[in-house]
Amino acid sequence: MLIGDVARHSGVSTRMLRHYDALGLVRPTGRTVGGYREYSAEDVRRIFHVESLRSLGLTLKQIGRALEDPDFTPSALVGDLIRWTEERLEREQELLERLRAVDASAPTGWQDVLRIVELMQGLDSTSAARRQQAVLTRPEGVPVPAELLAAAVLAESDPLVAGALRWALARSGGDGVAALTAGARSEDVDVRRRAVLAIAGTAEAPGAAAVLADALGDPDPTVRGHAALASGRRGVTAAVPVLVGMVVEGSHDVEAAEILGTLSQDPGCAERILAALTGELAAPTADSATRIRLTQALVELSGDTGREALRRLARDDDRAVALVASAFVAVLDERSPEVPGAEVP
Structure with a gap:
């Protein structure tokens, strides 16, 4: 089969077939009397083998080695090809994202x-x-x-x-x-x-x-904290348990306590916040530092919501907690009249 016929049947250009010949990759078995290349059926099969391996991304040098070396093992080379292809796809994906970003900016000129x-x-x-x-x-x-x-x-x-x-x-x-x-x-x-x-x-x-x-339901406390602070500022009462937990943990506790104070301006929410704070105060796992933070949060509550709880804490067995609570009670009493009949500690 002459080179023109091979090109038509294989889809490989005559120029590429001559290149294969020059490299020694696919050499025609014979020549005609006029000196034209003449390919055998085995030569044509080798051409198809070369094209198959090229479709996988192998270079012509790698293909020559694969076809000529009987000890050649494809596993390592295929693994390299996979890695190179993944890297190329990653670069192309980055380029696609860049093009989309440029398109999304609706540029009016090349300067944009x-x-x-x-x-x-x-x-x-x-x-x-x-x-x-x-x-x-x-x-x-x-x-x-x-x-x-x-x-x-x-x-x-x-x-x-x-x-x-x-x-x-x-x-x-x-x-x-x-x-x-x-x-x-x-x-x-x-x-x-x-x-x-x-x-x-x-x-x-x-x-x-x-x-x-x-x-607010994320398993990570930092994620919950970001969400609770933002939601609480918008008046979302569902943030209360997370905000109370932040006071307990000492994570942005001052900010959380201030937001709880703002939320407590709603009477219905105030009782809920008070119950949550006093419940944590009574928890057997609460150490002195935690109970002081909770005490500080009580003073932020609107109106008289936390005053009675603070009065009780002023008689707490933990002297540090009692001193903090007593100081807050004194401040609250200065700000507003005493609650009639309330016992001053």
Whole structure:
């Protein structure tokens, strides 16, 4: 079979067939009287073998070795091909995300495109200072898609850069909550923490309340804490158990106590908060430091809600707790008239 016939039947161009011949990869068995290449059936089969291996990503050099070396084992090479292909796909996925980010910014000219690309390059820097600078020096009026900023927020471990990114996301005007929701459900606890903290900064945005409500039941106390502080500030009483738990644990306990005080302005919620705090005070596992924090939380409650509990604590067996409670009772009595008939300790 002449080279033109082989090319038509195999789909391999005559130029490539000549290249195979020059490399010694597929040499025609014979030549015609006129000197033209003449391929046998075995030569054609070898061509198909070469093309099959090329389809897997092997180089011509690797194919030659595979076909000529009887001791050649494919397992290691196939493993390398898998790794190289995964790396290539990862690079292509990154490129696709970049293109989508540029498209989402609705650029009006190439200057807008270049600014978005510059921001993405800055966010990819290994230097935290460079990443922070890329966010804070962004020109005014250049739209940045919320998806881009949200992805950066979820990946950022430096607290200063993360704060700048949350600020930029809140100012982006996009649907940051939608972009962060997947992160709030991630199996990676660090990603969930970053997502919920960012959503807490946009608690008034549509959809934020639902995500924060779900986060109140998160197994991680930090995630629950971010959600409880943000929800409590919005008057969500479902945050009360988590806020009380934060007082017990000493995690942002002052802030949690202040929010509990605000929530206690609702009479129905006040009794619930009082019961939760006094229940923790009576817990056998509560040490002196924990009971002092709970005592401090009682004084934040609205009106006279916690005063009687404080009066009882002023006679507590734990002298440190009794002294703190006595001091608070004195402050409360100065602020408002004494409760008639109440015993002054």
